[in-house]
Amino acid sequence: MIELAGWVAPAATMIAAMMTAANLGTRVTGWGFVLFSVGAIAWVTVAIGSGQQNLLWSNAFLLLVDLIGIWRWLGRQARYETGAGAAVEASASERAPTLFALGSLAGRAVHASDGSKIGEIVDAMAACDHGAISYLVVRRGGVGGLGEKLHALGWHEIVLGGDEIRAALRPDELARRPALDPENWPATIERAGIAR
Numbered sequence: 749m750i751e752l753a754g755w756v757a758p759a760a761t762m763i764a765a766m767m768t769a770a771n772l773g774t775r776v777t778g779w780g781f782v783l784f785s786v787g788a789i790a791w792v793t794v795a796i797g798s799g800q801q802n803l804l805w806s807n808a809f810l811l812l813v814d815l816i817g818i819w820r821w822l823g824r825q826a827r828y829e830t831g832a833g834a835a836v837e838a839s840a841s842e843r844a845p846t847l848f849a850l851g852s853l854a855g856r857a858v859h860a861s862d863g864s865k866i867g868e869i870v871d872a873m874a875a876c877d878h879g880a881i882s883y884l885v886v887r888r889g890g891v892g893g894l895g896e897k898l899h900a901l902g903w904h905e906i907v908l909g910g911d912e913i914r915a916a917l918r919p920d921e922l923a924r925r926p927a928l929d930p931e932n933w934p935a936t937i938e939r940a941g942i943a944r
Contacts, residue, residue, distance in 0.1 A: 760787035778821030900940035
């Protein structure tokens with residue numbers, strides 16, 4: 749039993765770490781915490797079998813943290829996502845403007861007018877006085893944040909259709925735009941060099 753736990757513990761912990769670090773959505777992150785819990789239980793088993801008190805107490809504490817993560821990501825956050833999805837779906841069939849869940853913007857692909865992917869949304873900047881989105885920050889290129897370029901994309905350049913976000917421009921047009929300083933985004937879309 750202890751030998752099996754010795755194999756399960758690092759495997760579950762490593763897979764869970766990759767799942768949560770990848771930030772692939774609410775449910776994947778939640779299941780990452782489930783695997784973290786399996787790993788913590790296996791580490792506790794190893795600790796009891798080998799008499800390592802420090803390993804036992806640290807993983808007992810981590811198991812508690814993992815259970816909070818499961819509640820947050822597979823419980824509360826999943827309910828929020830389901831509720832937003834229900835509102836989007838209902839708005840498509842009612843006499844109301846079709847809705848789009850803003851919480852789902854980050855990480856979504858942006859497609860060019862020809863259908864090709866031109867980048868991924870990092871964040872959206874909204875005006876405080878009226879709440880309208882001013883611009884999106886889109887990442888292009890790079891791997892894991894290294895070598896990527898950030899560009900502003902005006903909300904007026906975006907077309908939301910069903911589950912797809914399209915920009916009214918070609919991939920080369922976004923690439924020619926000035927890159928944003930990752931630590932100093934502009935106050936307005938015009939300051940990013942984009943005309944309304």
